[in-house]
Amino acid sequence: xxxxxxxxxxxxxxxxxxxxxxxxxxxxxxxxxxxxxxxxxxxxxxxxxxxxxxxxxxxxxxxxxxxxxxxxxxxxxxxxxxxxxxxxxxxxxxxxxxxxxxxxxxxxxxxxxxxxxxxxxxxxxxxxxxxxxxxxxxxx
Ligand SMILES: [Zn+2]
Numbered sequence: 001x002x003x004x005x006x007x008x009x010x011x012x013x014x015x016x017x018x019x020x021x022x023x024x025x026x027x028x029x030x031x032x033x034x035x036x037x038x039x040x041x042x043x044x045x046x047x048x049x050x051x052x053x054x055x056x057x058x059x060x061x062x063x064x065x066x067x068x069x070x071x072x073x074x075x076x077x078x079x080x081x082x083x084x085x086x087x088x089x090x091x092x093x094x095x096x097x098x099x100x101x102x103x104x105x106x107x108x109x110x111x112x113x114x115x116x117x118x119x120x121x122x123x124x125x126x127x128x129x130x131x132x133x134x135x136x137x138x139x140x
Pocket of ligand 1: 080095
């Protein structure tokens with residue numbers, strides 16, 4: 001299990017595919033990797049994906065590297081982070097109108113949001129209950 005190749009999903013090929021389809025290959029200087037699982041002790045929020053602009057790096061939570069996580073959901077998270085590489089964060093707003101508009105252009109957007117609402121809890125069932133309080137943070 002490497003940083004790029006998970007148990008179930010190969011992030012790099014998913015990234016390459018999305019990059020080709022939605023970004024004309026313009027994001028090929030971005031790196032993508034699975035995040036190493038950290039003990040999440042006091043954390044009240046969970047990050048499924050992150051984009052580090054300074055390192056041109058997208059990091060995706062290993063929680064999403066499970067067979068019960070559908071491909072379209074992982075792609076939705078990945079696509080979201082890729083959009084962060086395209087639309088620099090505004091000092092006031094992480095997700096601008098423009099960002100949201102593009103995010104909704106992905107055909108699986110609605111399906112992914114619905115799945116998230118229904119199933120996200122499943123991803124965390126092995127973790128401490130207090131981890132799953134109201135405050136979940138999907139986006140960065
Ligand atoms: Zn975001």
